[in-house]
Structure formats: structure tokens, C-alpha cells
Amino acid sequence: MSKLELKVPPVAVFIIVLALSVQSALLFPDASYLPLPLNGEVLVACSGLSTLLGVSALYQFRQARTSVNPVKIHKVSALVVKGIFNYTRNPMYLSLLVFLFGIAYWLESWASMLWCLGFILYMNRFQIIPEERLLTERYGEQYLKYQQRVKRWLL
Structure with a gap:
């Protein structure tokens, strides 16, 4: 077990990656430029989907009367497998990723897109795998049956 496992709240990781994405696009605009169509529309769609995923997950957790604190996973009192959890085991983290992707797309920056990949790698290693354990x-x-039936993210 690593010292970083379940230590940094996912929202903090999200804020850090968001800041790094924006900084990368601003500091290296020419080097990271990636011309993409419909920037605003994609950002709005990603924002809406992100909100839907996050709110749906929070609703399911509240219905099950279990903890939503990802740093204190030991407080979980129910395994939630209904609603949005039928499609992804990590809808709250997916909601953060979808928003990060929307921002990266809007910024038209391949460097920002790479930060999305960094978010996935960090979350898998230091948050999701320890939670699964x-x-x-x-x-x-x-x-284990739920894990076999439903993907970690979507794919």
C-alpha cells in the first residue's frame, strides 16, 4: 500500500488537474494547439453529462444511506449497484473526467487532453484500486460479481 492511496481527495486531484490543463494551454498555446470543431457545444454537453453523472451517483448513495467520502472508504455501509452504477462503477470520478475532457476540448489543447489521461492513471492507482481492494x-x-458485470469507467 502506497502512502498516497486514499489520501488525496478526488476533488483535490480534479482541481489540480484542471489547473494544470488550463496552465498548459495558456503557457504553450502554439505548441499544444489542436484545432477542434464545436468547442462551446462540446463543453456545454460535457458539463451537462458531468452534472448528470455526479448527481445521479450522489442520489444513489443517499438512497442507500452510505458514505460519499472517498477518503474514508471504511465508512461505507452499503454496496451501491443500482441506477448509474449499472453502467459504471465510478460515476463520480467519471463525472470529473468528463468535465476535464470538456475543458481540454474547449481549450483545443492536446497538452490538456494528456492531463485527462494523467487523471485516469492517478485515480486508478491511488483511489480506485485501493477502493476495490x-x-x-x-x-x-x-x-467480485459486480466487478465482472460493470466496467470501472465505461470501457
């Missing part, structure tokens, strides 16, 4: 310990076969 703890959920497997707590829910055993029930979680």
Missing part, C-alpha cells in the same frame, strides 16, 4: 474485503463475492 477494500470493497472486495468487505463484500466478497457480491463485489
Whole structure:
């Protein structure tokens, strides 16, 4: 277990990656320029989808009366597998990624797109895999079956 596992709140990781994405596009506008159509429309669509994913996940957690704190996973009192969790095991993290992608697309920056990949890699290693390990310990076969049925992100 790494010292960074489950230590940095995903929202903090999101804010850091968002800042780095914007900074990359501003500091290296010519070097990272990627001409893309419909920037504003894609940003609005990603913002809407991000909100829908996040709110749906929060609603399911509230319905199950379980913790939404990703740093204190030991406080989880129910395995949520309904609603949006039928399509992705991590809709809250996916909502953050979709918004980051929308910003990167709007900025027309391949460097910003790379930060989206960095977000996925960091979240997988330091947040999602440790969560999966703890959920497997707590829910055993029930979680393993859920893991086989539903993808971590979407793919």
C-alpha cells in the first residue's frame, strides 16, 4: 500500500488537474494547439453529462444511506449497484473526467487532453484500486460479481 492511496481527495486531484490543463494551454498555446470543431457545444454537453453523472451517483448513495467520502472508504455501509452504477462503477470520478475532457476540448489543447489521461492513471492507482481492494474485503463475492458485470469507467 502506497502512502498516497486514499489520501488525496478526488476533488483535490480534479482541481489540480484542471489547473494544470488550463496552465498548459495558456503557457504553450502554439505548441499544444489542436484545432477542434464545436468547442462551446462540446463543453456545454460535457458539463451537462458531468452534472448528470455526479448527481445521479450522489442520489444513489443517499438512497442507500452510505458514505460519499472517498477518503474514508471504511465508512461505507452499503454496496451501491443500482441506477448509474449499472453502467459504471465510478460515476463520480467519471463525472470529473468528463468535465476535464470538456475543458481540454474547449481549450483545443492536446497538452490538456494528456492531463485527462494523467487523471485516469492517478485515480486508478491511488483511489480506485485501493477502493476495490477494500470493497472486495468487505463484500466478497457480491463485489467480485459486480466487478465482472460493470466496467470501472465505461470501457
